[in-house]
Amino acid sequence: xxxxxxxxxxxxxxxxxxxxxxxxxxxxxxxRLLVGIGDDTAAWQAGDYIxxxxxxxxxxxxxxxxxxxxxxxxxxxxxxxxxxxxxxxGGIPVYALLSLALPQDLEVENVTDFCHGLAELANQFExxxxxxxxxxxxxxxxxxxxxxxxxxxRILKRSTAVPGEQIAVTGFLGLSSAGLKxxxxxxxLDNETTNILRQAHLRPTPRIKEGQLxxxxxxxxxxxxxDGLIADLDHICQASKVNAQIKIDRVxxxxxxxxxxxxxxxxxxxxxxxxxxxxxxVIANAD
Amino acid sequence: xxxxxxxxxxxxxxxxxxxxxxxxxxxxxxxRLLVGIGDDTAAWQAGDYIxxxxxxxxxxxxxxxxxxxxxxxxxxxxxxxxxxxxxxxGGIPVYALLSLALPQDLEVENVTDFCHGLAELANQFExxxxxxxxxxxxxxxxxxxxxxxxxxxRILKRSTAVPGEQIAVTGFLGLSSAGLKxxxxxxxLDNETTNILRQAHLRPTPRIKEGQLxxxxxxxxxxxxxDGLIADLDHICQASKVNAQIKIDRVxxxxxxxxxxxxxxxxxxxxxxxxxxxxxxVIANAD
Numbered sequence: 024x025x026x027x028x029x030x031x032x033x034x035x036x037x038x039x040x041x042x043x044x045x046x047x048x049x050x051x052x053x054x055r056l057l058v059g060i061g062d063d064t065a066a067w068q069a070g071d072y073i074x075x076x077x078x079x080x081x082x083x084x085x086x087x088x089x090x091x092x093x094x095x096x097x098x099x100x101x102x103x104x105x106x107x108x109x110x111x112x113g114g115i116p117v118y119a120l121l122s123l124a125l126p127q128d129l130e131v132e133n134v135t136d137f138c139h140g141l142a143e144l145a146n147q148f149e150x151x152x153x154x155x156x157x158x159x160x161x162x163x164x165x166x167x168x169x170x171x172x173x174x175x176x177r178i179l180k181r182s183t184a185v186p187g188e189q190i191a192v193t194g195f196l197g198l199s200s201a202g203l204k205x206x207x208x209x210x211x212l213d214n215e216t217t218n219i220l221r222q223a224h225l226r227p228t229p230r231i232k233e234g235q236l237x238x239x240x241x242x243x244x245x246x247x248x249x250d251g252l253i254a255d256l257d258h259i260c261q262a263s264k265v266n267a268q269i270k271i272d273r274v275x276x277x278x279x280x281x282x283x284x285x286x287x288x289x290x291x292x293x294x295x296x297x298x299x300x301x302x303x304x305v306i307a308n309a310d
Numbered sequence: 311x312x313x314x315x316x317x318x319x320x321x322x323x324x325x326x327x328x329x330x331x332x333x334x335x336x337x338x339x340x341x342r343l344l345v346g347i348g349d350d351t352a353a354w355q356a357g358d359y360i361x362x363x364x365x366x367x368x369x370x371x372x373x374x375x376x377x378x379x380x381x382x383x384x385x386x387x388x389x390x391x392x393x394x395x396x397x398x399x400g401g402i403p404v405y406a407l408l409s410l411a412l413p414q415d416l417e418v419e420n421v422t423d424f425c426h427g428l429a430e431l432a433n434q435f436e437x438x439x440x441x442x443x444x445x446x447x448x449x450x451x452x453x454x455x456x457x458x459x460x461x462x463x464r465i466l467k468r469s470t471a472v473p474g475e476q477i478a479v480t481g482f483l484g485l486s487s488a489g490l491k492x493x494x495x496x497x498x499l500d501n502e503t504t505n506i507l508r509q510a511h512l513r514p515t516p517r518i519k520e521g522q523l524x525x526x527x528x529x530x531x532x533x534x535x536x537d538g539l540i541a542d543l544d545h546i547c548q549a550s551k552v553n554a555q556i557k558i559d560r561v562x563x564x565x566x567x568x569x570x571x572x573x574x575x576x577x578x579x580x581x582x583x584x585x586x587x588x589x590x591x592v593i594a595n596a597d
Contacts, residue, residue, distance in 0.1 A: 025478070034444055041429050045433040045438070047433075047436070052404045053438050059438070065441035067405070070356070076455070078442055080409045080411055082411050117338065120352070121325070127314040151339035151346070154346065155325070157318050157321055157322065158366050160372060161448070166367065195593065205345060226363045289543070
């Protein structure tokens with residue numbers, strides 16, 4: 024069977040089952056583990072706090088298009104998608120490792136711009152870039168690993184939702200998707216709209232503070248919804264074994280997205296915001 | 311300027327200078343940092359022990375050839391090169407994150423074999439595979455991140471060598487390189503030699519125990535020499551600001567490599583074992 028037939032989540036299940044076959048409570052590693060494969064980050068007990076680690080890869084032509092995104096924006100975004108996973112656990116990011124696979128005929132200046140974009144966001148969240156790897160490759164492949172921790176010795180998980188809870192999201196939905204569509208189709212909009220949509224897609228702000236606030240307020244469940252509200256709410260439902268109901272008119276879609284959807288004839292479904300499937304929990308998003 | 315003109319180490323210097331511009335002693339991240347970019351792993355103070363993190367990427371066609379290495383061997387090797395970096399710091403590996411960028415027409419069975427090879431080695435060192443990332447990509451790109459720690463609250467570094475110290479290596483040199491040459495040239499050798507050379511290149515054993523033993527015996531300096539004795543000894547010399555002398559007849563070259571070098575007309579320089587440059591310190595290798 025080909026990977027395309029099995030799909031991403033089928034493959035994750037296989038990898039998880041192989042990894043967990045080695046599970047041994049006598050090993051220090053497994054004994055301290057709190058969350059393994061299948062949440063936004065892994066988590067383990069490290070002394071009197073919980074430590075978190077997550078990794079995310081962006082592949083040229085698959086996750087980004089260098090005709091659309093600048094190198095500086097790419098550096099920012101590559102870090103942002105990782106920080107967003109830490110945010111969804113209610114964690115604080117601390118260290119970043121940067122692995123770059125790059126074509127040898129690339130201009131050094133591009134990589135410098137990339138690093139400046141990455142460092143700008145890292146600095147904003149007091150994250151230190153402490154190591155990584157350089158490799159030669161036909162396409163640009165960026166892998167960032169973030170190590171963080173939870174101050175409160177609690178974390179937000181996917182598997183803790185219970186019936187009766189409310190579903191909430193941070194911020195408006197759909198802006199990032201609308202930004203992507205606008206950039207792909209080279210749609211001409213007024214300057215302010217263009218700027219807001221572009222920033223939403225290319226310079227998302229990780230919800231680090233919001234994640235911690237949720238923890239402080241006693242929330243137990245969250246997920247990064249960069250895959251879209253429905254797909255990611257479904258992950259909470261699966262992990263927590265609950266159903267969910269969404270009232271579509273209560274989903275906070277940004278006014279610009281509504282305008283844009285009508286103007287461009289793009290249905291909201293394509294912008295990942297149509298609702299009505301299973302789910303219960305509290306949701307944090309990065310866009 | 312192109313990356314090919316600047317070279318890997320030139321680019322590392324640029325990234326390091328950008329990363330360190332954000333250095334701020336008021337940040338928890340920087341205050342706890344013991345070793346940043348430029349050693350085998352990063353290291354920071356985490357309570358009463360030292361924590362380590364490292365990442366390594368293997369790119370299809372650059373670091374491995376699927377006509378030569380099996381998927382199971384690839385899984386083993388991808389983890390081994392990372393564990394070797396932890397070994398060179400005198401650390402104990404604990405957790406692994408696996409990021410796979412894979413073509414969608416790949417057979418699922420190949421990925422399963424890969425994971426079995428990886429899990430076999432992980433299990434041997436009691437490492438838990440706790441997370442990662444899956445992405446679609448034209449070529450196979452494997453990035454593994456390892457998190458470990460040092461029991462003794464000391465680590466082996468590149469920058470601590472002082473004049474008068476002896477240089478030592480773990481095991482024989484040249485076997486892995488000879489194995490690569492044999493596999494590339496499809497050289498026919500007797501079964502035993504083929505097997506030893508093949509294993510040395512495709513199933514290297516990380517020197518985790520040796521690294522810890524070195525620490526216990528009061529050694530301060532080490533480096534993973536997967537790039538070859540001279541290149542990696544030079545890194546110690548640069549970081550420690552020392553020179554080194556190597557007596558070429560004292561370098562422990564495996565007898566099979568000597569035989570193989572003569573038979574195949576491959577000079578030892580091509581096998582990364584010719585010596586005679588600067589350096590002082592103690593060296594741990596993975597091959």
